Amino acid sequence: MMPLPTFRLERPATLVEALRCLSETPGSLPVAGGTDLLVSMKHGLFDPPVLVNLSGIEELRRTNLAPGNVELGAGVRLATLRDDPELRRGHAALAEAAGVVASPLLQNMGTLGGNLCLDTRCRYYNQSAFWRNSRGYCLKRGGTICQAAPAAKRCFAVSSCDTAPALTALGAQVRLARWEDGALGLRELPLEQFYVEDGIERVTLRPAELVSAVLLPVTPGTRSGFRKYRVRDSIDYPLASVAAALRVEDGVLRGVRVAVGALASAPLLAVETMALLEGQPPDPALLAEAAELVTKGSKPVKNQASSPTYRRHMARVMCRRLLADLVA
Amino acid sequence: MKREPRRWVGRPLRRLDGATKLRGDALFTDDLRLPGMLVGKMLRSPHAHARILSIDTANAEALAGVKAVAVGEEMPVRYGILPRAEDETALAVGKVRYVGEPVAAVAAIDEATALAALDLIDVRYDPLPAIFDPREAMTREDVKIHAETKVANIERQASLLFGDVEGGFAAADHVREDTFFKAAATHAPIETHAALAQYSGGKLTLWSSTQVPHYLHRALAKVLELPMERIRVIKPFLGGGFGGKGEPFSLEFVASHLARKTGRPVKIVHTREEVFLSHRGRHPMHMTVKLGVKADGTITALHFRNILDGGCYGSYGLVTLYYSGQLLTCPYVIPAYRFDGFRVHTNKPPSGAQRGHGGVSPRYAIDVQLDRVAEDLGIDPLEIRLRNAVQPDSVTVNDLRITSCAFSECLEQVGSAISWKERRGKLPRGRGVGMAGGCYLSGAGKAIYFNPMPHSSVRITADRGGGVTVFSGAADIGQGSDTMLAVVAAETLGIAPSMVTVVSADTDTTPVDLGTYSSRVTFMAGNACLEAATQLRDVLLAAVAEELEVHVDTLEIRDGVIDGPGIDADPLTFADAIVLAESRGGPVNGVGGYTPPELGGSYRGAGVGPSAAYSFSAHAAEVEVDLETGHVEVVRLIASHDLGVALNPLAAEGQVEGGASMGLGETLMEDYEVLEGGQLACPSLLEYRIPTAVDLPDLETILVESVDPEGPYGAKECGEGSVHPTIPAVVNAVYDAVGVWLHEVPISPETILALMKKDQTRRVAPRGATRP
Ligand SMILES: Cc1cc2nc3c(=O)[nH]c(=O)nc-3n(C[C@H](O)[C@H](O)[C@H](O)COP(=O)(O)OP(=O)(O)OC[C@H]3O[C@@H](n4cnc5c(N)ncnc54)[C@H](O)[C@@H]3O)c2cc1C
Numbered sequence A: 001m002m003p004l005p006t007f008r009l010e011r012p013a014t015l016v017e018a019l020r021c022l023s024e025t026p027g028s029l030p031v032a033g034g035t036d037l038l039v040s041m042k043h044g045l046f047d048p049p050v051l052v053n054l055s056g057i058e059e060l061r062r063t064n065l066a067p068g069n070v071e072l073g074a075g076v077r078l079a080t081l082r083d084d085p086e087l088r089r090g091h092a093a094l095a096e097a098a099g100v101v102a103s104p105l106l107q108n109m110g111t112l113g114g115n116l117c118l119d120t121r122c123r124y125y126n127q128s129a130f131w132r133n134s135r136g137y138c139l140k141r142g143g144t145i146c147q148a149a150p151a152a153k154r155c156f157a158v159s160s161c162d163t164a165p166a167l168t169a170l171g172a173q174v175r176l177a178r179w180e181d182g183a184l185g186l187r188e189l190p191l192e193q194f195y196v197e198d199g200i201e202r203v204t205l206r207p208a209e210l211v212s213a214v215l216l217p218v219t220p221g222t223r224s225g226f227r228k229y230r231v232r233d234s235i236d237y238p239l240a241s242v243a244a245a246l247r248v249e250d251g252v253l254r255g256v257r258v259a260v261g262a263l264a265s266a267p268l269l270a271v272e273t274m275a276l277l278e279g280q281p282p283d284p285a286l287l288a289e290a291a292e293l294v295t296k297g298s299k300p301v302k303n304q305a306s307s308p309t310y311r312r313h314m315a316r317v318m319c320r321r322l323l324a325d326l327v328a
Numbered sequence B: 001m002k003r004e005p006r007r008w009v010g011r012p013l014r015r016l017d018g019a020t021k022l023r024g025d026a027l028f029t030d031d032l033r034l035p036g037m038l039v040g041k042m043l044r045s046p047h048a049h050a051r052i053l054s055i056d057t058a059n060a061e062a063l064a065g066v067k068a069v070a071v072g073e074e075m076p077v078r079y080g081i082l083p084r085a086e087d088e089t090a091l092a093v094g095k096v097r098y099v100g101e102p103v104a105a106v107a108a109i110d111e112a113t114a115l116a117a118l119d120l121i122d123v124r125y126d127p128l129p130a131i132f133d134p135r136e137a138m139t140r141e142d143v144k145i146h147a148e149t150k151v152a153n154i155e156r157q158a159s160l161l162f163g164d165v166e167g168g169f170a171a172a173d174h175v176r177e178d179t180f181f182k183a184a185a186t187h188a189p190i191e192t193h194a195a196l197a198q199y200s201g202g203k204l205t206l207w208s209s210t211q212v213p214h215y216l217h218r219a220l221a222k223v224l225e226l227p228m229e230r231i232r233v234i235k236p237f238l239g240g241g242f243g244g245k246g247e248p249f250s251l252e253f254v255a256s257h258l259a260r261k262t263g264r265p266v267k268i269v270h271t272r273e274e275v276f277l278s279h280r281g282r283h284p285m286h287m288t289v290k291l292g293v294k295a296d297g298t299i300t301a302l303h304f305r306n307i308l309d310g311g312c313y314g315s316y317g318l319v320t321l322y323y324s325g326q327l328l329t330c331p332y333v334i335p336a337y338r339f340d341g342f343r344v345h346t347n348k349p350p351s352g353a354q355r356g357h358g359g360v361s362p363r364y365a366i367d368v369q370l371d372r373v374a375e376d377l378g379i380d381p382l383e384i385r386l387r388n389a390v391q392p393d394s395v396t397v398n399d400l401r402i403t404s405c406a407f408s409e410c411l412e413q414v415g416s417a418i419s420w421k422e423r424r425g426k427l428p429r430g431r432g433v434g435m436a437g438g439c440y441l442s443g444a445g446k447a448i449y450f451n452p453m454p455h456s457s458v459r460i461t462a463d464r465g466g467g468v469t470v471f472s473g474a475a476d477i478g479q480g481s482d483t484m485l486a487v488v489a490a491e492t493l494g495i496a497p498s499m500v501t502v503v504s505a506d507t508d509t510t511p512v513d514l515g516t517y518s519s520r521v522t523f524m525a526g527n528a529c530l531e532a533a534t535q536l537r538d539v540l541l542a543a544v545a546e547e548l549e550v551h552v553d554t555l556e557i558r559d560g561v562i563d564g565p566g567i568d569a570d571p572l573t574f575a576d577a578i579v580l581a582e583s584r585g586g587p588v589n590g591v592g593g594y595t596p597p598e599l600g601g602s603y604r605g606a607g608v609g610p611s612a613a614y615s616f617s618a619h620a621a622e623v624e625v626d627l628e629t630g631h632v633e634v635v636r637l638i639a640s641h642d643l644g645v646a647l648n649p650l651a652a653e654g655q656v657e658g659g660a661s662m663g664l665g666e667t668l669m670e671d672y673e674v675l676e677g678g679q680l681a682c683p684s685l686l687e688y689r690i691p692t693a694v695d696l697p698d699l700e701t702i703l704v705e706s707v708d709p710e711g712p713y714g715a716k717e718c719g720e721g722s723v724h725p726t727i728p729a730v731v732n733a734v735y736d737a738v739g740v741w742l743h744e745v746p747i748s749p750e751t752i753l754a755l756m757k758k759d760q761t762r763r764v765a766p767r768g769a770t771r772p
């Protein structure tokens, strides 16, 4: 087994305590389920002096599913999201996405906040220290070039968190919390603004800031779903994913939101697809045409299994099938 | 042949060590702790090919907590599993040949100190050009991975010619030639390699996760320059090998050397990445198949060419090379056969032996080519197989002796299980069925090094409580050979398997067995155990006969009770018999050994391929291909296996299912890919994707019994042959589903899509349509 580097573990009981811990120790990192961060620490990608364990914080595990005001604490386990009957009914895309993250064992450990803040992934990055030393380092950690696309000046590491495209399609907001000048500072952002399409920057979190909750709008009649392509169904990161939410009102599509995952460094809203469908009757030919547009904004590079071309193809096929299922 | 009814043989029996393992009581190598034990770690090369200019260990040695540092020059003696290819050293000497090759090692008081010490070792390299494609390596005279190879980097060329090949092709009505590629795969056992060495009182004891304690014993003696009697090798519980622990490994020498150097026990446990780097998995094979047949499908000639990517060391490669050619004359009758093969060095981790050794990839090529030929001629694939099926008591063109054989029955059984006649070629587009055959040896006829001793020996002792202990050098690596030995002993002695204790794989206390490879243990150690148990039974019955004054032939042991004339009134138990026998002169023992008969031809290479018995197998697969994504789902796999006799059907089914699941993984997902630069693309179980139970289809096993005349109670192998037919069965099913042939494995949905597109264009073209 690969050993973890040494660190001090803080176990705050409240959100405020956690935020203070983080702001007091530069370089400290929050850890929730640890299913992403600890693996990366073993690989030598992070060496924080202090880990602030969020799993003892009661308020982060709170959920409020009251109609019209769905609020999910960042500490909620993916397994809870997967199994919640209320979510399965009203926000199926999220429950479906949570249910295909890794495997049931990891869904028991992994949290919503950890999933949203999952580091971007790349086959040249998610490797041991030995491996990266042999290969040569890259822009994302320790190097000056991108190993996947040496001509490029940016990092294409892939946004691989399954709940993010689902929540984007559902129009979710994140609530961010921070300890500022001796007081708790909160802000709320639509998920699209939380992510940055850059493999290194990836999120707009400020230092010592935490995701505390996810807020979901509730629009009666909304149907949503999530589809994921992976090589091995039992356990695998996504190679492409699609989430969609829509309503059928008076024979036409309303509130259409479609997002693709794992084809860029952030989940992408498929605006062309959405525009084509909004207000139109759900005609199969139109759905197919709209699905063709779903990969318009994405240009993945070869830094995962499977080829970029095929991953985009899969997104289009999954999109058409998902839309067809949702309007059926 | 029908087999006789038996008391224990043929009854499903749970493995004897199952509960121990489930409870967590079983001690694997990494569970062992000794007082004063140090942790060993190895420094590995970041270069694929480089000269080592210097190694400075001074800073590492100066670190508090470091007890010793080792470099290659301290153990310069070369070793290798094959005496003809001893080309490795425990730590690199002078040069490194792959990314990850061990260069130096430390022993320290804990893991953190050991790892810190590795960082302090300063190695200067002079990088050399590296080659990763064997076809390139074959011609690159300017880059020599080993100075000894005569032509470029060709380690060995093998050519075999049997019968009139030219004449065979001339007499054929149809000849078809195609190329196939099968990528590398690796074993991925759950337990990573581990070794614990203790050097005390001038004697070395090594606990190691090895499949081959005897070969390891010899190699340790050689490399450490210690006499064999001062070395003891013990194999504790072992968590899977599949060939990946089938030869001596660097960590075993290094742990031993560091223990001797420090006088303290040293343990080295590989990380998962180190297991991937140690490799010795399936050779990538670039294959060309030329097959000639008569209009009725009868095979007239086969020419098989193969380029094997050996990686940078010999390992089992010469045997792999010959197996890849020799095993193709079965299970279809090939009247004329030519094989040309090359094993070539590249700057990758060494390829070696993996479950189904040598034959799996060629089997894919041949069984797909057979379907292609059948398709060309409009013959049913099952029909062409039956027509060419090898028959019992025959000899192949390359002098392999076939005795028991139920290959035709294997084919027929899977055919009827999948409703072949009603469904092949008749399912809606996207759905298809496919079939393939296979055969494998039940133990290599020749040992790896020449010696006159039996390949397996067993000693059984009896204690007055009524229990017996079987001592065997055979390594149970999770496949269940200890339980197999208990069944054979129990059946022979007339007692319950629960009365049998098995002590195995300890070179001080158990008689020699060559090890767990080439599917030899059930056949050979089983036979040795049968002989030892028979001898013990004879000793016991002789004592009883003398006591009762009856003829020994009238006695038998049944369910732990001696049965015979005149003892109905006052039954004698098995324990009583032991007491009687003991009183005649001390401990009661039985010994037995198994040596294969002289087999095979006298040509160069004839030693690889012959076996006292062959297993036969046939698989039928049903697939669903997504026409828009190219995704293949294997919905059903039916595996038949002629294993002679199922000594323990529960264990046998497990073996066949395990083989088929390995085959499925290799067909659909597993690719041991090396990036340009020499790094492994997927050195983890996350991205080197082996199927989990969730990913597997319904596996149905059909055990076919041909009752082998020489196997223990008629048994043959079932652990490795069961991988062979899986790949071609699935590939052939994909053809039935969507009309495309896959000439590269693992198959990719992307390739299937591209081929379907091409096929579509071809079909609408005016003259192209060859398929209805
Ligand atoms: C084998 C394997 C397969 C996987 N497959 C998938 C997959 O298919 N899909 C997928 O989406 N994920 C996958 N994962 C990743 C991971 O399991 C999940 O994303 C999980 O939800 C992460 O949650 P966590 O609580 O364990 O995160 P942690 O590891 O605890 O944290 C992840 C990151 O988020 C930060 N963080 C955690 N909580 C917060 C917070 N409240 N505010 C701000 N930052 C925070 C941490 O500092 C860290 O940088 C896989 C992991 C493994 C080991």
Ligand code: SF4
Pocket (backbone or CB within 6 Å): A121, A122, A123, A124, A125, A138, A139, A140, A141, A145, A146, A147, A148, A149, A154, A155, A156, A157, A199, A303
């Ligand atoms: S995309 Fe390029 S820069 Fe980003 S992690 Fe991969 S190799 Fe590094």
